[in-house]
């Protein structure tokens with residue numbers, strides 16, 4: 001007798017006390033030490049339900065087929081319903097009814113084996129040992145699957161973190177060349193997330209906007225330094241090249257396999273559209289502009305205004321808010337500007353906090369370290 005099986009908890013149900021006693025003795029003499037027996041089907045079901053919910057569930061059930069009140073089939077049906085889909089508790093049907101119909105009915109209704117009375121001890125011992133071995137293998141397989149699932153979840157989280165890290169660094173790389181923009185992409189991401197939250201975009205979209213908005217200017221990788229870093233107004237020809245960053249961004253992000261990249265593509269392609277249709281690249285107007293593009297337009301322009309650029313000094317927050325408000329319904333979506341003003345009114349120090357919160361996360365330092373070791 002293997003120790004694992006000797007430890008098995010076995011429930012015996014038979015309306016004849018002499019049968020429970022006899023079967024109990026056969027199993028005890030075979031080395032099984034944890035046997036519970038009853039002659040009452042309702043009591044058996046109650047014990048089974050209580051045990052399966054606790055730390056020491058039954059490993060096997062032997063039940064009589066013909067009993068007054070509740071038949072063995074009713075008992076099996078109840079026990080099967082109470083057993084979780086991932087678990088396997090074998091049930092042995094015991095009966096003096098030796099007809100093929102009785103056997104078939106028992107086996108099709110959830111019993112795993114069928115033993116006829118009078119009992120033959122060697123047969124009972126073998127069959128019960130076989131069923132307990134099956135239960136053990138089943139549990140080992142389930143535990144193995146559980147471990148694999150945990151492993152897959154861990155790997156998925158790692159992959160997701162790696163993916164986000166790469167995207168973050170891609171955004172940082174695009175920004176790295178423009179020394180004055182600092183943590184512009186991160187602030188645009190943070191403010192865009194706050195605007196999306198104010199506009200009740202839903203938890204998933206808010207998080208996607210927060211991350212995807214950081215890639216809005218990733219296409220600046222394709223803009224030459226002499227234009228990107230020019231300390232003054234651009235000529236018409238230079239501005240045409242600068243505007244190309246939108247198309248480069250869309251091409252870089254096209255056909256992405258994730259919702260995040262798909263949203264980043266939409267943002268890259270629409271963050272320079274204007275509510276009145278005077279923006280680029282497509283001259284879309286009003287709600288023809290994707291909402292995420294409307295949101296990032298507000299966050300991008302506001303952050304650009306309150307920070308220094310090669311071609312301009314930083315504006316005060318008050319000056320910038322005044323200008324943004326003037327552009328409500330012209331450059332910017334009225335409802336996004338309303339959300340922007342709500343966000344600022346709800347937390348007047350927000351912008352200051354945002355500027356300072358990101359001081360420690362210097363993306364240029366991260367990229368420089370990655371490049372130069």
Ligand SMILES: [Fe+2]
Nearest residue numbers: 216217271272
């Ligand atoms: Fe841009």
